[in-house]
Amino acid sequence: MVSEKNIVILSGPTATGKSSLAIELCKKYKNIEIINADSLLVYREFNIGTAKPNLKQLGEVKHHLIDIVEPSVSFTAADFVSRVNHTIKELNSINLRALIVGGSGFYLKALLYGLWQAPPGNLEIRKKFEPLTNSELYKQLLHLDSKKALQIKQNDRYRLIRALEILELTGQKPSQLKPKLQNNSQFKLWIIDRPDKDLFYHIEKRIDTMLQSGFIEEVISLRKTYPPTIFPLQSIGYKQVCDYLDKKKPKGRKVPDDIYGLKSEIILATRQLVKKQRTWFKSQKKDFCFELDRDLPELEKEFENIYGTSA
RNA sequence: GGUGACGUACCCAAAUGGCUAAGGGAACGGUUUGCAAAACCGUCUUGUGCCGGUUCAAAUCCGGCCGUCACCU
Numbered sequence A: 001m002v003s004e005k006n007i008v009i010l011s012g013p014t015a016t017g018k019s020s021l022a023i024e025l026c027k028k029y030k031n032i033e034i035i036n037a038d039s040l041l042v043y044r045e046f047n048i049g050t051a052k053p054n055l056k057q058l059g060e061v062k063h064h065l066i067d068i069v070e071p072s073v074s075f076t077a078a079d080f081v082s083r084v085n086h087t088i089k090e091l092n093s094i095n096l097r098a099l100i101v102g103g104s105g106f107y108l109k110a111l112l113y114g115l116w117q118a119p120p121g122n123l124e125i126r127k128k129f130e131p132l133t134n135s136e137l138y139k140q141l142l143h144l145d146s147k148k149a150l151q152i153k154q155n156d157r158y159r160l161i162r163a164l165e166i167l168e169l170t171g172q173k174p175s176q177l178k179p180k181l182q183n184n185s186q187f188k189l190w191i192i193d194r195p196d197k198d199l200f201y202h203i204e205k206r207i208d209t210m211l212q213s214g215f216i217e218e219v220i221s222l223r224k225t226y227p228p229t230i231f232p233l234q235s236i237g238y239k240q241v242c243d244y245l246d247k248k249k250p251k252g253r254k255v256p257d258d259i260y261g262l263k264s265e266i267i268l269a270t271r272q273l274v275k276k277q278r279t280w281f282k283s284q285k286k287d288f289c290f291e292l293d294r295d296l297p298e299l300e301k302e303f304e305n306i307y308g309t310s311a
Numbered sequence B: 001g002g003u004g005a006c007g008u009a010c011c012c013a014a015a016u017g018g019c020u021a022a023g024g025g026a027a028c029g030g031u032u033u034g035c036a037a038a039a040c041c042g043u044c045u046u047g048u049g050c051c052g053g054u055u056c057a058a059a060u061c062c063g064g065c066c067g068u069c070a071c072c073u
Helices: A018-027 A055-060 A077-093 A105-113 A123-129 A134-144 A146-151 A157-170 A196-212 A215-225 A238-245 A259-282 A296-307
Strands: A007-011 A032-036 A097-101 A187-193 A288-291
Touching: A007 A018, A007 A105, A007 A296, A018 A032, A018 A055, A018 A097, A018 A296, A032 A077, A077 A097, A077 A105, A105 A187, A105 A259, A123 A157, A134 A146, A134 A157, A146 A157, A187 A296, A196 A215, A196 A259, A215 A238, A238 A259, A288 A296
Parallel strands: A007 A097, A007 A187, A032 A097, A187 A288
Antiparallel strands: none
C-alpha cells in the first residue's frame, strides 16, 4: 500500500540549514517533494525575514505549503495538519514521496499526535472575554471545569480563554475532550542541530544577508498594506525591524539606534528562538538526532534507507 | 591643566540618612492540544568604585583617591 511508506520529518532549530539540506537530499531522487512545516513560510509576501527558500531552490524541488495564505489570515496548527494530510494523499496518488521540513514544534506535534476534538477559535466569543481580568477568567474556569483550570497557570490568559471558549461553544468540559486520532506510524521525526559556535555564526551571517537583501524595505512595504497587529509582523526579525522603524527601544536594555543595534536585536531574538525550539524537541520522541556536518554521511545513509529505490 | 556630572549585580535602572537595597533585561531551566517565530511559569538566596570622616544609624552627608563622561583652556 502506497500510503504506508515512511515520511521523514526533518526538523530542528532555526538556521541549522534544514531547508538547503532537504533540497540537496531530494535532488538525488526526483520523486520526492517537500512539505513545509514552518509556521511563517505559509504567508505570502513574507520572504526575506522568514528565510524562505528562493525561486531557484523552489525550482529545484517542488515545495508545498509555502505562500498559501494572505498575511492577515490566521493559519493554525489544525489547518497545517489537514493541509499536510491532504498533500500526502495527493502525492501518494501520483506515486510521489513526501519529506516534511520545518521547525514549528507545535505543528509537528499536532501532526504526529493529533489535536483534541474541539472547535476552532471564535472571535466573537473571545471578544466577550476581553474585558475580564486574568483572575476573573481563572475563577470562571475553576467553577466550570476545575480539573482543566488546575492544569493552567493563572496568568496564562490565552489558554484560559481558549478553555472557556470551548465550554461555551460545545458545552463540554475541555478536560474531557477526546483525542482526534492521527496515524503517525509512517512519520519519522529527525532532529538536526549543530554546535552553538557554528549555529550562532550562521545566524549572524544569515541576518547580515537578510539586511543586505532589502529586509527593511520588505517590512516598510508590508506595513503599508497590513496592520501592525497581524501575526507575521510580530515574528522574529519583523518585530525588531518594526521597532527600529518606529524608534521603539526595548525595556531594560540599551541598544544603539542604528542598523547595528537592529542587527543585535534580531540576533538575540533568534538565539532565544533556538533555545525554545531545543527545549521543545527535548521532550519529543525522536527517531534520530543528527549533528549537521559531523553526521551528514550517516544521515544520507538513513535517508537512502527510507527513500531509496526499493522502498 | 580647569570646571561640572556621574560611579548600585553580567547589563540597564529605582531608592538621597533608618524595616531583610525596587523593577526590568540577559542568562539558565520548564510548560505547551485550533494565534506557537505566540503565550505562560520557575531559578538567579548579600551587589552600592576605593580609603577615611560625621552619625545611634550612610548607597544616601563631608574629605581624599581612582575611573567614566561632558564642557572649557
